[in-house]
Each structure stands twice: as C-alpha cells, then as structure tokens.
Amino acid sequence: xxxxxxxxxxxxxxxxxxxxxxxxxxxxPSKHFLVESLTDAMHARASALLTGEPGVGxxxxxxxxRHALTPANFRLVYCQNATVGRRDFYRHxxxxxxxxxxxxxxxxxxxxxxxxxxxxxxxxxxxxxxxxAHLLHQDTLDHxxxxxxxxxxxxPLLSLVLIGLPELDDRLRLxxxxxxxxxxxxxxxxxxxxxxxxxxxxRARLARVGAxxxxxxxxxxxxxxxxxxxxxxxxxxxxxxxxxxxxxRKKKIVERDVLSRILQSDSEAHP
Numbered sequence: 001x002x003x004x005x006x007x008x009x010x011x012x013x014x015x016x017x018x019x020x021x022x023x024x025x026x027x028x029p030s031k032h033f034l035v036e037s038l039t040d041a042m043h044a045r046a047s048a049l050l051t052g053e054p055g056v057g058x059x060x061x062x063x064x065x066r067h068a069l070t071p072a073n074f075r076l077v078y079c080q081n082a083t084v085g086r087r088d089f090y091r092h093x094x095x096x097x098x099x100x101x102x103x104x105x106x107x108x109x110x111x112x113x114x115x116x117x118x119x120x121x122x123x124x125x126x127x128x129x130x131x132x133a134h135l136l137h138q139d140t141l142d143h144x145x146x147x148x149x150x151x152x153x154x155x156p157l158l159s160l161v162l163i164g165l166p167e168l169d170d171r172l173r174l175x176x177x178x179x180x181x182x183x184x185x186x187x188x189x190x191x192x193x194x195x196x197x198x199x200x201x202x203r204a205r206l207a208r209v210g211a212x213x214x215x216x217x218x219x220x221x222x223x224x225x226x227x228x229x230x231x232x233x234x235x236x237x238x239x240x241x242x243x244x245x246x247x248x249r250k251k252k253i254v255e256r257d258v259l260s261r262i263l264q265s266d267s268e269a270h271p
Contacts, residue, residue: 005247012210016236022067025060026204028197034188035064038161041186042069045125045156047148049172049181050163052190055231058163061190062129075119075126082135082164089140093128112147116158126158134164134171141171145180160184191230198225201232202239215243219256227263238262 006013027035038061041048052058066076077096084092090108094100099111116126128147130136148160162168162184169189172181193201199221206215216224220242228234241262242254251258 005244006209008247008250009215009243009252010210010212011206014240015205015209015211016240020208022063024208025064025067026201027057027060027064028193028200030191031057031061031064034061034190035068037186037188038065039068042074042125042127042159045159046185047156047160047183048162048186048188049169049184050161050188050190051166051169053166053230055233056190056192057232058190059131060232062131062161062163069127073124075124077126077128079128079130080132082130082132082140083137084140085137086140086143089136097126109143109147120157127161128158129161129163131163133162134168136162138176141177141180145183148183193225193230193232195222195225198228198235201235214253215246216254216259217256220254220259223256223259223263227266238266241266 005011038048038050042065050058050061062078069076075097077093079089079092079096081092082089087104087108090112093112094108097112097115099115119126144160148156148158160183162172166189169187171177172184202216202221202224203211203214216239224235224238224242228238238259239254242259245262246252246254246258249258
C-alpha cells in the first residue's frame with residue numbers, strides 16, 4: 001500500500017518505521033528507570049533477567065541500554081537465535097566475538113572463556129544479551145551458569161542478560177535451573193502501559209516526522225489504547241491503518257468513527 005497518507009498529514013516519513021536511532025527511541029518514565037537500573041547492573045558486572053509480554057518494548061529497552069553503555073568499556077554481543085543447542089550457542093558467541101573457528105563444544109567454551117579473561121585485563125566488560133531466552137534448549141540453560149564462573153567464582157568478568165516472555169521466569173525458578181537463576185541478581189518485568197503512555201508515544205513518533213498538532217482525537221486515543229493494550233507493535237499497526245483510513249476520507253484528524261471501523265475490520269480478519 002502506498003504512503004500517500006504521509007503527504008495528506010504533512011509527514012516526512014513513516015512515523016512508525018523501525019529506522020530510528022537508539023537516542024531517539026521513546027520510552028515511558030518507568031522504562032527510563034529500568035534502563036538506568038540495567039545500566040547500573042552492567043557497570044557492576046552483574047547479570048540480569050528481563051521479561052515482558054510480546055510487543056511491550058523489550059527490544060527498545062535493549063537498544064536504550066546499548067546507547068547508555070560506552071563502547072570503550074563494554075563489548076555487547078546480541079544473540080537472537082535461542083533455539084540452537086549448546087554447541088551452536090557457543091559457536092554463535094565465538095563468531096560474534098570475532099574468535100577463530102573451533103569445532104568441539106569444549107573448545108568453543110574455552111575460546112569464549114579465554115577471550116572474556118583477556119577483555120577483563122583490558123578493563124572491558126562483555127555483555128551477552130540473549131533474546132527470546134524462553135526458547136533456550138535445556139542443555140544450554142544447564143551450562144550458562146558455568147559461563148559466569150571466573151576466578152573460582154570470586155569475581156564477575158561478564159554480564160549475562162536473558163530476555164524473554166514471562167514464562168522464562170517460571171522456567172528459571174525450576175529446581176534444575178536454580179544455579180543460573182541465583183546468579184541473575186537483577187530481575188525486571190516490563191509492565192503495562194497506561195493511556196497517557198500511549199498518547200505520549202503517538203505524539204512523539206508523529207512529531208519526529210513533522211506533525212505539529214495531535215492527529216488523534218481523545219476518544220480515538222482511548223479506543224486505540226484499549227485495543228492495543230501494552231503492545232507497541234499493535235499500536236503502530238492500528239495507528240497506521242487509522243491514518244490511512246482518515247486520509248482516504250480527507251479528514252485531518254483520526255476520530256472515533258474511523259478507529260471504530262479499523263478495529264471492526266481487524267476483529268473480522270482475526271476472529
């Protein structure tokens with residue numbers, strides 16, 4: 001579908017596109033505190049758990065964390081394929097760290113282990129971010145706590161951040177995973193957005209591409225927040241459809257009737 005609605009509303013680009021810098025990401029006040037807490041944990045070389053429902057902004061928090069950590073002091077490694085086994089998991093870490101190719105699981109682990117110790121000598125802290133961690137194989141979970149043991153478990157040399165859906169916390173609480181769970185000293189859960197958060201988010205994203213006034217009525221905003229819940233992905237999708245629909249009807253603001261049609265069509269398409 002074309003982007004003709006952009007010119008109708010005087011927008012310079014797609015307001016809800018993913019092409020946005022880390023420093024420009026919108027976050028509600030609660031997430032600002034979360035990023036600050038995560039940043040403090042990384043400076044302490046601690047490990048953390050971050051959970052939340054789909055679309056609530058876990059990736060935004062990670063990108064804001066990346067922006068907050070200086071490259072001179074931290075080496076961030078982002079792992080997004082959590083469905084692989086233990087050997088492939090360590091192989092992924094080796095590739096991300098730029099290490100020489102090795103084959104056996106033991107050699108892979110030793111390569112990562114040695115590199116972490118070398119970085120510590122340079123006063124650089126590796127931060128391993130494992131996204132979709134609720135999908136990790138159990139054999140990988142069984143071994144991750146060993147990755148955090150350095151110098152007789154006396155001194156932390158890296159930070160591990162596991163990110164996933166709320167069921168990740170349930171998995172880690174199992175007796176089998178208690179050794180890893182006990183090492184995740186910081187545990188954060190991203191909560192739901194309130195209506196003012198949704199309004200601020202839309203206003204910020206639209207202003208970034210040239211909007212000089214509110215493009216959604218108060219009633220429409222209320223409906224959109226209720227329909228999307230705390231999912232920013234759903235907020236983006238519904239808001240884009242509403243702007244397109246309003247533009248087709250030559251309206252300069254998205255009102256309740258426009259959003260009602262969008263939500264009705266959405267429910268019919270996804271009963």
